[in-house]
Amino acid sequence: MSKDYDVLCVGGLVQDLLVQPIPRDLFDKDAVHVNSMKFNVGGDAANESTVMAKLGVKVILGTEAGDDETGRGLIRYMESQGVDCGNVVYRGAQRTNIVMVEEDGQRHFVVLAHKSRGFGEKEDFDYELLDHIRFISVGSIHIAKALDENLAEYFKAAQAKGVVTVADMVSNKGRQTLEDFKEIAKYTDYLIPSELEAQELTGETDPEKMADMLLTWGPKGVIIKLGAEGSFIKNAEGGCFVKAFPVKAIDTTGAGDNFAAGFVTALTHGWSFRQYAEFASAVGSLSTQTIGSTTGVENFEQVIAFMKKCGRCDMDV
Amino acid sequence: MTMNQPYDIVCIGCMVEDLLLSDVPKDFYLRDTIFLQKMESNIGGDAANQAVISAHLGNRTALVSERGADGSGQWLHEFLTREGVDTSMIEVVPGRRTPTSVLAITDGDRHAMILPLSETGYGRPELDYGILDRTKAVSIGSMKMYPRLDEQLPAFFRAAREKGVITAGDVMQKKGPDTLREVYPYLDYFFPNETEGEEVTGESDPEKMAEKLLSWGVGCAVIKLGGKGCYVNDGREAFYVPARRVEAVDTTGAGDNFVAGFLTALVHGLNHRRAAEFATVVSSICVQHIGTTTGVKNLRQVLDVLGWESLAE
Numbered sequence: 001m002s003k004d005y006d007v008l009c010v011g012g013l014v015q016d017l018l019v020q021p022i023p024r025d026l027f028d029k030d031a032v033h034v035n036s037m038k039f040n041v042g043g044d045a046a047n048e049s050t051v052m053a054k055l056g057v058k059v060i061l062g063t064e065a066g067d068d069e070t071g072r073g074l075i076r077y078m079e080s081q082g083v084d085c086g087n088v089v090y091r092g093a094q095r096t097n098i099v100m101v102e103e104d105g106q107r108h109f110v111v112l113a114h115k116s117r118g119f120g121e122k123e124d125f126d127y128e129l130l131d132h133i134r135f136i137s138v139g140s141i142h143i144a145k146a147l148d149e150n151l152a153e154y155f156k157a158a159q160a161k162g163v164v165t166v167a168d169m170v171s172n173k174g175r176q177t178l179e180d181f182k183e184i185a186k187y188t189d190y191l192i193p194s195e196l197e198a199q200e201l202t203g204e205t206d207p208e209k210m211a212d213m214l215l216t217w218g219p220k221g222v223i224i225k226l227g228a229e230g231s232f233i234k235n236a237e238g239g240c241f242v243k244a245f246p247v248k249a250i251d252t253t254g255a256g257d258n259f260a261a262g263f264v265t266a267l268t269h270g271w272s273f274r275q276y277a278e279f280a281s282a283v284g285s286l287s288t289q290t291i292g293s294t295t296g297v298e299n300f301e302q303v304i305a306f307m308k309k310c311g312r313c314d315m316d317v
Numbered sequence: 318m319t320m321n322q323p324y325d326i327v328c329i330g331c332m333v334e335d336l337l338l339s340d341v342p343k344d345f346y347l348r349d350t351i352f353l354q355k356m357e358s359n360i361g362g363d364a365a366n367q368a369v370i371s372a373h374l375g376n377r378t379a380l381v382s383e384r385g386a387d388g389s390g391q392w393l394h395e396f397l398t399r400e401g402v403d404t405s406m407i408e409v410v411p412g413r414r415t416p417t418s419v420l421a422i423t424d425g426d427r428h429a430m431i432l433p434l435s436e437t438g439y440g441r442p443e444l445d446y447g448i449l450d451r452t453k454a455v456s457i458g459s460m461k462m463y464p465r466l467d468e469q470l471p472a473f474f475r476a477a478r479e480k481g482v483i484t485a486g487d488v489m490q491k492k493g494p495d496t497l498r499e500v501y502p503y504l505d506y507f508f509p510n511e512t513e514g515e516e517v518t519g520e521s522d523p524e525k526m527a528e529k530l531l532s533w534g535v536g537c538a539v540i541k542l543g544g545k546g547c548y549v550n551d552g553r554e555a556f557y558v559p560a561r562r563v564e565a566v567d568t569t570g571a572g573d574n575f576v577a578g579f580l581t582a583l584v585h586g587l588n589h590r591r592a593a594e595f596a597t598v599v600s601s602i603c604v605q606h607i608g609t610t611t612g613v614k615n616l617r618q619v620l621d622v623l624g625w626e627s628l629a630e
Contacts, residue, residue: 017336019419019430026421027343031429037417039389069396070358073388096356098338098419100345108345110338113352 004132006268007052008087010062010119010147011045011139015074015094020101022108041077042293044139044168045119047257048264050294051283052137053082055265055303060133062087062126064119064144066094081294089124092116118144125154130161137264139257141169141176141184148176148184155187164267166190168260169197186218190267192260194225207232208239221273223280225259233277242277245285245310254293259284262303271315279315282307323451324403325376325584326577329444329466330364330458331434332382332397332407333416334389335569337607341421359608360393361418363487364458366573367580369610370599372401374581374619379403381448383410390415400610406445420569422607427569434462444469449476453584454483456576460500461491467500474503483583487576488513502534506583508576510541523548527555537589539579541572549593558593561601561622570609575600578619585628598622 018038026032045063052059061083065071071094075085098110124146136158141148155165167188172181181201185191191214193201198210211222211234221235230244249255262283266276282303287296297303307313339355342348360369368380380402384390386409393415398404419430444466448455455477460467474484485506488497490513497517501507507530509517514526527538527550537551546560578599582592598619606612613619620627 017417017419022346022430024346026345026428026430027423029428031431033433034430035432037419037430037432039417068358069392070388073392076391077388093357096336096358098336098356102346106346108348109350110341110345110356111350111352112356113354 003084003086004058005060005084006058006133007049007135007137007264008060008062008129008133009045009049009052009137009139009264010087011048012043012118012143013041013046013061013063013065013074013078014043014097015070016040016042016097016099018099018101021103022100024102040292041074042254044143044257044260046078047254047293048137048139048168048261049083050078050081051258051261051287051297052265054294054297054299055261055283056300057265057268058084060084060086060129062089062119062124064089064091064116064124067091068094070094070096087124087126087129089119089121116144117146120144120147120150122150122153125150127154127157130158130163133163135164135166135264135267137260138165138167139260141167141181142172143170145175148180152180152183152187155184159187159189164189166192166260166264166267168192168256171197172200182217185214188219190221190223190263191219192223192225192263194256195227198222198224208234211239221276223263223277225256230281231259231277233273235273237273240274242274242281245282245306245312247285247289249288251291252288255284255287257293258287258297261297265300269315269317275315278307278312279303282310282312323377324379324448325452326368326371326454326456326580327379327381327406327448327452328364328368328371328456328458329381330367331362331416331462332360332365332380332384332390332393333362333418334393335359335361335609336417336419337567337569338419338421339607340423343423357608360396360610361570362416362458363489363573364456365393365397366570366609367456367458367487367577368402369397369400370574370577370603370613371581373610373613373615374577374599375616376581376584377403379406379448379452381406381445383408383413385409385413385415386411387415389417406448422567422569425565425567427567429569444473446473446476449473449480449482452482454485454580456580457486458573459489460486460497461489464496467496470497471499471503474500478503478505483580485576485580487572488517490516492516498533501530504534505536506539506579507535507537508539508541508572508579510543510572514540524550524555539593541575543568543571546597547575547593549589551589554589556590556593558590558597561597563601563605565604567607568604571600571604573609574603574613578613581616582628587628594623595619595628 262280578596
């Protein structure tokens with residue numbers, strides 16, 4: 001592999017198709033006309049990598065796509081968004097979640113019964129790639145069974161090669177033992193849980209106490225997302241709150257993925273820990289300004305201009 | 318891609334991504350989440366279906382259509398090429414979304430959720446008359462789908478007639494004034510199903526439907542009657558051909574398969590009765606499989622059912 005990247009982003013890629021309006025007597029008819037049929041591409045790694053690409057990061061995506069026409073189509077779409085898809089694994093049938101929306105807005109999700117183990121089988125991890133990246137960003141611990149099982153080993157190898165490891169996450173819901181999670185945390189440089197997830201893991205209710213405990217498990221920096229309240233960050237030098245940016249949210253879908261994308265983008269610039277969180281916060285807030293997960297953020301300059309307007313840009317840009 | 322290829326059949330119309338959902342419960346509206354064992358993406362669109370089946374049956378086939386520069390459009394285009402269809406006349410229209418239909422297939426019946434194509438849909442306002450020097454037959458996948466296309470058909474079909482090219486058209490259900498009266502005098506073969514035929518003629522009896530269509534100038538009216546077979550009237554002969562008894566798993570695309578089969582027989586010089594028999598078998602194989610192009614894979618398959626050596630008269 002001769003190409004070099006800033007970030008390897010691994011995790012999920014999903015496709016939803018929203019169809020509306022669907023009448024209740026659908027099965028009495030041959031065909032009904034709907035007013036809208038909209039494909040939405042999402043998934044933590046898909047969202048993160050798309051936003052990072054917009055922010056000027058050279059990103060390579062590691063994810064699982066269906067080994068069929070739809071899956072390949074989805075990957076071509078990701079490539080058109082500026083994301084290199086060199087670590088994509090084609091496996092199984094591409095899942096599309098159909099969302100049947102009634103006239104009054106009631107939604108019914110039609111999904112495939114069989115759940116995939118997702119990206120993260122031992123053979124999915126590319127060890128050679130570790131020589132060509134500077135950062136790894138994991139979209140979500142606790143979504144893909146395969147990833148939860150095999151991530152610790154990959155992170156360990158990554159850190160040994162000087163690659164900085166970052167992980168976002170979702171609630172455990174009994175999917176993984178605390179021991180297994182701690183094994184991942186041991187090799188994670190930056191952990192980005194939400195308040196609820198941090199509470200579940202540590203049993204603490206105060207963000208600083210949560211951070212303190214998480215820091216003893218291995219990370220050198222912890223960023224606890226507090227939603228509209230912003231975030232609480234802590235590393236060896238100390239902790240502080242970072243306020244959210246003042247925006248009126250229109251659609252918060254994907255805000256967490258945007259925050260993570262912002263954080264990792266900032267890492268590639270080599271600023272200070274607090275500045276990483278400020279930039280992440282700005283990106284997360286901007287993403288809520290439009291409908292859709294990846295439409296709010298346009299480019300790096302937009303974020304900087306926004307931060308300067310709010311008097312919160314002290315980076316040398 | 319050379320533009321001088323000779324074709325047997327050129328299909329004109331739409332290409333659609335069909336998302337097939339197997340066994341959706343009829344009371345879907347009572348549930349938050351419905352888990353299915355099977356969901357697959359297949360090609361759809363009358364003209365696209367006809368083109369694939371036509372290619373499978375050994376015809377030199379081209380599809381004139383348009384698609385978006387999106388994932389769906391790209392995979393459909395590549396699929397068509399792999400299935401043996403000449404795709405050089407498919408236009409990629411940036412900014413346009415490739416149409417998608419969602420079909421709930423339950424108990425062998427399909428219930429489609431369709432986003433109607435916009436009225437100004439067909440991106441290629443000018444039909445390429447050059448096609449008529451290079452093909453034996455032109456087939457319009459769905460008349461009444463694109464008004465701007467329908468407007469051009471009388472002149473286009475008249476030119477086709479002058480060059481000895483067979484003109485054929487299927488139609489879709491659409492309420493409103495009949496925009497096809499000017500087309501019928503130049504239409505050699507018209508393939509409505511019972512519902513479409515009734516909408517267009519006001520008659521509920523296939524024999525009366527056909528009579529009316531012939532009186533309007535159609536060369537040969539072929540009324541598709543689903544499980545009841547078909548009724549053919551070409552002004553000299555009129556006859557029914559019964560459907561072949563099979564276990565239907567998915568009836569989607571049966572009509573398109575029928576048309577492709579009928580046209581295949583015609584370009585090989587078969588008479589109308591033999592063409593109807595051939596077409597009937599083609600569509601009967603289609604319904605035994607889920608999807609529109611998954612049943613009929615080659616000509617031999619169809620000939621074996623009929624017990625025919627070949628398509629020579």
